[in-house]
Each structure stands twice: as C-alpha cells, then as structure tokens.
Amino acid sequence: MTKHAENGAPVSAPRASDGAxxxxxxxxxxxxxxxxxxxxxxxxxxxxxxxxxxxxxxxxxxxxxNAARTPQTVAEHLVRLGVPADADEVVTSAQAVARLMAERLPAGARVLCAGGEGLRVALRERGLTPVDSADDDPAAVVQGYGGPGMAWGVLAEAALAVGRGVPWFASNTDLTIPSGRGIMPGNGTAVEVVRIATGRTREPVVAGKxxxxxxxxxxxxxxxxxxxxxxxxxxxxxxxxxxxxxxxxxxxxxxxxxxxxxxxxxxxxxxxxxxxxxxxxAPQPAVARVGEGFACGGWHAVARAAELKLTGPGDGETVGESGGETGGADPVDGLRALCAAAWAWAGAGPGGGGVPQADKALARLGW
CATH class of the missing domain: 3.40.50.1000 (HAD superfamily/HAD-like)
Structure with a gap:
C-alpha cells in the first residue's frame, strides 16, 4: 500500500511514497x-x-x-512538442476569473478586458461581453497577461475605469513569467501599473494560483x-x-x-x-531522523551553528572536502535530507530559527 502525506498536512520534510x-x-x-x-x-x-x-x-x-492563450492553442502547442493533450485538459486562470466574475455580475455584463485572446474567449464562454474602453460603461475590469506586445493604451483604459470605482479583477498577480530569453514582466507587473496610476491601496479580486x-x-x-x-x-x-x-x-x-x-x-x-x-x-525515498540530523539515500544532513553540514554516502566526508563529488548517489536525495534539516532548524526554539547557511552543502551536491 502506498504511503503518502495526509492532504494539507504541514510538511516538515519531503514525504515518502512506496509506489510511483x-x-x-x-x-x-x-x-x-x-x-x-x-x-x-x-x-x-x-x-x-x-x-x-x-x-x-x-x-x-x-x-x-498564463491567461493569454486559449486552451485550444495551449493544447496544440503541447501536441506539437509530443505531449499528450486535449483542449479540455487545459485549465487557465482566464477560465477561473471568468467563472468568478460570472457569479458576481449580471448575464451579458460588459467587462473591460485588459488581456489577450485567452481571456476574451473565457469571458464570452461565461456569457460576459468584453469591451475595450472605460467609456463603454463596463461593469468590471479584468486584467490578464496579454503577451509582450500588449499596448500601453490597454493599461490606460483599465486605470481609468478602476479609478472611477469599477470593480477590479485579475487572472493572477505573478510579477514575472519565464521566457526563452529570460525572465519577463508578468500580469502582476501590469496590475501594479494600474494600482500606481490610480493611487489605489485595495487589491483586485484574484482568481489564479x-x-x-x-x-x-x-x-x-x-x-x-x-x-x-x-x-x-x-x-x-x-x-x-x-x-x-x-x-x-x-x-x-x-x-x-x-x-x-x-x-x-x-x-x-x-x-x-x-x-x-x-x-x-518513481517511488519517493524516505527521509529518516538519524541522531541530530536527517538521512536520505546515503546522505546525512544536520544543522549546527546556523550552518547545514552534509555527509556523503560511504565516504565519511563533510561538505566542502570532496570538490562536489557525490559518489554516484542521487543529489536530490541529499537535497531532501537538507530540506528536513533546514526546516527543522527554522522551526526550532532557542539556538535555532531562521535559515541556516547552505552554500557549502549545496556545492557538495553540484548546486
């Protein structure tokens, strides 16, 4: 029988699973x-x-x-990569915010949409009407990631409507989004633009993770x-x-x-x-309490004097002595042991608490 964490239980160390x-x-x-x-x-x-x-x-x-693309577009992208996917297996923050708004607004209500096609499609699916101007008498404003080409004027219209007191929603507030060229501004950055422009201290109603x-x-x-x-x-x-x-x-x-x-x-x-x-x-290995520290897959981690110490499998060395060699053992097992030691230290009373220094221990694992 597979052992697993109780849903929602506090996590003090990565958990084990006997089966995949x-x-x-x-x-x-x-x-x-x-x-x-x-x-x-x-x-x-x-x-x-x-x-x-x-x-x-x-x-x-x-x-x-990411609320910019429709589920169909996302699924097509995944299939091109070789990933098995259908449109009904894709769930976006655009869908989540559209449902949330439809529950709070009259059917057919106008919504100033400051986002991409994925957000517009989701609003229409919930019987709401996307509009583009603060002068279109919108019942609400919603912001969603519209891609790097989203026009400044879109944010200006959103700011005008929010400044007039129109209810304000956001698909999500992630400040950044990864791209092939590096980290780029996300929808949360656009939300901050509207907040600053309106002088608002209130938060939009957020639907996304x-x-x-x-x-x-x-x-x-x-x-x-x-x-x-x-x-x-x-x-x-x-x-x-x-x-x-x-x-x-x-x-x-x-x-x-x-x-x-x-x-x-x-x-x-x-x-x-x-x-x-x-x-x-794969099964997930157990992290066991051993002495003052924690062991996993041959690694042993302990927090002492606000620093994490790591011993490698079979070599008896402490961190920093082997030039990053792992002896063929899985570095992620070492990381699991370090998590347990670090999280225990963070929750400790006198003599513990805070985040222990981990640079040497992580270097031993190749990070």
Missing part, C-alpha cells in the same frame, strides 16, 4: 512554464515522463496562470478525486496546493532553485521533491 506517484494519485495538475516547457520548448524528460504517467493510468491536466478560485476551477473541470499539484514555483504552485489542501511535487526545472527551497516558509514546502517530471514515475 503516478499510481498513488489519480490526476496530475501540471503547471506549464518551467515544468512541461520553457521558452516554448519541452523541458528535458517531460514528454517521455508524461506519456509514461498517462500509460500508467494517471490523468493529466495542464493548469496555467495560489488563490482558491483556480483550484476550484481545476477540480470542477477535471473531476480529480486525489490530485497531485506539480509545479516549479513555491509562491503559486506549492502555496496553491496548500490552500487547496492537496499534495504537491516540486520539480527543479523552472523558477525555484535548491537554496530557495531550503528557505521555504511552511506553506511553501512541497510534499515531494524531484529533479524533473521523471519524479512522477
């Missing part, structure tokens, strides 16, 4: 940017891993905060009974999983690096950690 995650959970709720693809190209091992997970019986749902409406939209559309959130961001994917009371897998192919993971606050700590989507296909 694709067998323990019925549906993978997969983020896209940084998980499945980056800069439009498939992340290494993503295509083969997702195909294998589906063949093992796991359903796949692609859940993205990590807010609950996005999780609700995903569950409605997928019918998942035991979902696993799979993402690369602590502040959207993993926090959203905590908010929804479900388990999560962090993959290290996108925004979050190992140092950031070690410093994660409790609601940003994933249930499981893997290098990439191959983590769906």
């Amino acid at each position: 995650l694709c067998e323990a959970y019925d549906t993978a709720l997969l983020d896209l940017d940084g998980v499945v693809y980056a800069g439009g190209e498939a992340v290494p091992h993503a295509v083969a891993s997702l195909r294998a997970a589906r063949e093992a019986g796991m359903r796949l749902a692609y859940v993205t905060n 990590p807010a609950p409406p996005m999780h609700r939209e995903t569950i409605i559309r997928t019918g998942a009974r035991r979902p696993l959130v799979v993402g690369d961001r602590l502040d959207t994917d993993i926090e959203g999983a905590h908010a929804g009371g479900v388990d999560s897998l962090l993959v290290l192919t996108g925004v979050t690096d190992p140092a950031t993971l070690l410093a994660a606050r409790p609601d940003h700590r994933p249930t499981y950690v893997a290098a990439d989507l191959r983590g769906l296909l």
Whole structure:
C-alpha cells in the first residue's frame, strides 16, 4: 500500500511514497512554464515522463496562470512538442476569473478586458461581453497577461475605469513569467501599473494560483478525486496546493532553485521533491531522523551553528572536502535530507530559527 502525506498536512520534510506517484494519485495538475516547457520548448524528460504517467493510468491536466492563450492553442502547442493533450485538459486562470466574475455580475455584463485572446474567449464562454474602453460603461475590469506586445493604451483604459470605482479583477498577480530569453514582466507587473496610476491601496479580486478560485476551477473541470499539484514555483504552485489542501511535487526545472527551497516558509514546502517530471514515475525515498540530523539515500544532513553540514554516502566526508563529488548517489536525495534539516532548524526554539547557511552543502551536491 502506498504511503503518502495526509492532504494539507504541514510538511516538515519531503514525504515518502512506496509506489510511483503516478499510481498513488489519480490526476496530475501540471503547471506549464518551467515544468512541461520553457521558452516554448519541452523541458528535458517531460514528454517521455508524461506519456509514461498517462500509460500508467494517471490523468493529466495542464493548469496555467498564463491567461493569454486559449486552451485550444495551449493544447496544440503541447501536441506539437509530443505531449499528450486535449483542449479540455487545459485549465487557465482566464477560465477561473471568468467563472468568478460570472457569479458576481449580471448575464451579458460588459467587462473591460485588459488581456489577450485567452481571456476574451473565457469571458464570452461565461456569457460576459468584453469591451475595450472605460467609456463603454463596463461593469468590471479584468486584467490578464496579454503577451509582450500588449499596448500601453490597454493599461490606460483599465486605470481609468478602476479609478472611477469599477470593480477590479485579475487572472493572477505573478510579477514575472519565464521566457526563452529570460525572465519577463508578468500580469502582476501590469496590475501594479494600474494600482500606481490610480493611487489605489485595495487589491483586485484574484482568481489564479495560489488563490482558491483556480483550484476550484481545476477540480470542477477535471473531476480529480486525489490530485497531485506539480509545479516549479513555491509562491503559486506549492502555496496553491496548500490552500487547496492537496499534495504537491516540486520539480527543479523552472523558477525555484535548491537554496530557495531550503528557505521555504511552511506553506511553501512541497510534499515531494524531484529533479524533473521523471519524479512522477518513481517511488519517493524516505527521509529518516538519524541522531541530530536527517538521512536520505546515503546522505546525512544536520544543522549546527546556523550552518547545514552534509555527509556523503560511504565516504565519511563533510561538505566542502570532496570538490562536489557525490559518489554516484542521487543529489536530490541529499537535497531532501537538507530540506528536513533546514526546516527543522527554522522551526526550532532557542539556538535555532531562521535559515541556516547552505552554500557549502549545496556545492557538495553540484548546486
């Protein structure tokens, strides 16, 4: 029988699973940017891993905060990459915010749409009417990522309407979005432009991850009974999983690096950690308390004097003595042990607390 975390339980160390995650959970709720693809190209091992997970019986749902594209366009992109996907398996923050607005506005209400085609299509599907000007008497304003070519005038119209007191919504508030050329401004940056221009201190009503409406939209559309959130961001994917009371897998192919993971606050700590989507296909090793520290896969980590110390498998060396050699052991196992030691230190009383220094320990693992 597969051992797993209780949904929503506090995470003090990465959890174990005796069986592959694709067998323990019925549906993978997969983020896209940084998980499945980056800069439009498939992340290494993503295509083969997702195909294998589906063949093992796991359903796949692609859940993205990016509201610019329609589900059909996203699915076509995934298929071109070799990823199995249908439009009804794609869930966007545009769909989540459109449902939220339709529940609060009259049928057919005009909505000033400061976003891309994905947001416009989602509004129409919910019986709302997208308009482009603050002078079109909109019942609400909604902002969604419109791509790098979104005109400045779109934000000007949104600011005018919000400044007049029109109800304000946002698909999401991610400040950045990954691209093939590097990190670029996301929808959260555009939201801040409107806030500054209007002098507003209030927040828009947000639907996307990590807010609950996005999780609700995903569950409605997928019918998942035991979902696993799979993402690369602590502040959207993993926090959203905590908010929804479900388990999560962090993959290290996108925004979050190992140092950031070690410093994660409790609601940003994933249930499981893997290098990439191959983590769906394998059991998850246990992290055990051993002496003052924690062990996983032959690695032993302990926090002493506000610094993480790491011993490698079979060599008896402490960090910094072997020039980054891992002896053939899995570095992610070492990271799992370090997570347990760092998170225990962060929650400790006198003599502990805060984030322990981890540079030498991570260098030992090649990070």
